[in-house]
Amino acid sequence: MTSAEATVSAYWAALEARDWAAFGRLLADDVVYHLPQTRERIVGRESFLRFNQEYPDGWHLTVTRAVTSGRHAATWLTCAHQGEELPVASFLDLDEAGLVREVTEFWPEPYEPPPGREHLVERY
Amino acid sequence: MTSAEATVSAYWAALEARDWAAFGRLLADDVVYHLPQTRERIVGRESFLRFNQEYPDGWHLTVTRAVTSGRHAATWLTCAHQGEELPVASFLDLDEAGLVREVTEFWPEPYEPPPGREHLVERY
Numbered sequence: 390m391t392s393a394e395a396t397v398s399a400y401w402a403a404l405e406a407r408d409w410a411a412f413g414r415l416l417a418d419d420v421v422y423h424l425p426q427t428r429e430r431i432v433g434r435e436s437f438l439r440f441n442q443e444y445p446d447g448w449h450l451t452v453t454r455a456v457t458s459g460r461h462a463a464t465w466l467t468c469a470h471q472g473e474e475l476p477v478a479s480f481l482d483l484d485e486a487g488l489v490r491e492v493t494e495f496w497p498e499p500y501e502p503p504p505g506r507e508h509l510v511e512r513y
Numbered sequence: 514m515t516s517a518e519a520t521v522s523a524y525w526a527a528l529e530a531r532d533w534a535a536f537g538r539l540l541a542d543d544v545v546y547h548l549p550q551t552r553e554r555i556v557g558r559e560s561f562l563r564f565n566q567e568y569p570d571g572w573h574l575t576v577t578r579a580v581t582s583g584r585h586a587a588t589w590l591t592c593a594h595q596g597e598e599l600p601v602a603s604f605l606d607l608d609e610a611g612l613v614r615e616v617t618e619f620w621p622e623p624y625e626p627p628p629g630r631e632h633l634v635e636r637y
Contacts, residue, residue, distance in 0.1 A: 425600055427626040431633040436633045443630070454604050456580045456587045461585030464582045465604050465617070476549055478602035478619050480589050493589070495602050495621040502551040503531050506567070509560045510553040 393489050394457045397464060399491060401483070404441065405450045417488040436501050447471060460484070464485055516611050521579055521586045524605070524613055528565065529574045537562055541612040548618055571595060584608070 396415060403412035413434060422431040424441070431437050447470055454465040466477040477496055484490040502510070520539060527536035536582055537558060546555040546564070555561050576590040590601040601620055607616040626634070 424626075426621050426623050428623075428637050429626055429630075430527070430637055431634050440630060440633045454585070456582050456585045456604070458580050458582050461578070462578045463578075463589070463602075463604075465587070465602075476619060478587075478589075478604075478621070480580070480587075482601075485616075495600060495619060497550050497602070497619040497621040498624070499550050499552075501526075502548075504551050506553075506564060509564045509567075510555050513552050513554055 391484055393462055394455065395484060396487055396489065397455055397457060397481055398452070401450055401452050401464065401466065407442075409438060409442060412441070413449075415489050417484050417486070417490040420489055420491070422492045423492070424496075426431060426495060432497045452475070516585055517584060517607055518579065518581045518610055520604055520607060520613065521547060521581060522576070525574055525576050525588065525590065529568075531570075533562060533566060538563070539612040539613050541608050541610070544613055544615070546618070547614045548620075550619060574601075 399411070400415050403415065416434045418434055418439060419432070420434055420437050422437050431440050436495045450465045451467045452464055453467050456463045460483040464479045464481070466479065468475045468477050475496060477494060479492055479494045481489055482491040523535070524539050527539065540558045540561060542558050544558055544561050548559050548581070555564050569616070573593045575591045577586055577591050580587045584607040586605040588603045590603065592599045592601050599620065601618060603616055603618045605613055606615040
């Protein structure tokens with residue numbers, strides 16, 4: 390396992406475990422968390438820790454896929470929350486010390502397919 | 514550039530160029546395209562080609578980030594369409610011959626942030 394793979398694996402494991410000390414140790418001081426869908430940005434380890442600690446609880450994360458190359462990683466998680474399963478797509482960059490420096494995260498929601506492609510698709 | 518990096522780069526370039534011959538050559542016969550948000554699945558090269566060819570045109574794709582490892586890749590695209598810019602998160606798997614065998618794609622949409630975290634976030 391490369392260092393980035395281990396870091397990203399530990400990052401999600403610490404979050405799922407609500408192990409805030411372990412989670413905080415993986416973050417750069419100046420970590421930036423981007424949520425492009427809401428145009429929100431959280432800057433700095435303390436704010437990002439608080440964001441996660443204060444987030445309404447009850448969620449559980451499973452890593453469905455992780456791809457890592459050098460200091461870059463992308464993960465696809467499944468987030469179970471209130472009887473639903475939502476996908477989460479995250480792009481993570483590590484700094485030179487191997488700490489998580491930038492996270493850009495997407496929370497795609499279900500929607501109805503547009504008409505006109507029924508002849509090509511299966512629904513599941 | 515690894516083979517998977519080159520393949521994924523060529524995949525998006527061919528799609529952006531509407532070069533259907535080049536795009537088709539990168540696909541496994543039994544390629545499967547998954548859209549978990551709509552629970553749609555498209556199976557086979559011919560159907561997946563037609564899906565892309567028939568998709569209402571006017572879109573332009575830019576690769577914002579690509580992460581590749583072995584036969585796995587993840588990309589974050591920016592899709593410009595009708596004056597909007599939408600992110601696209603895709604997870605691609607290549608087969609043993611280096612052809613694209615599975616693509617799982619997410620199209621996250623903008624939404625309003627829930628209240629209660631204004632003290633931690635910046636909007637942009």
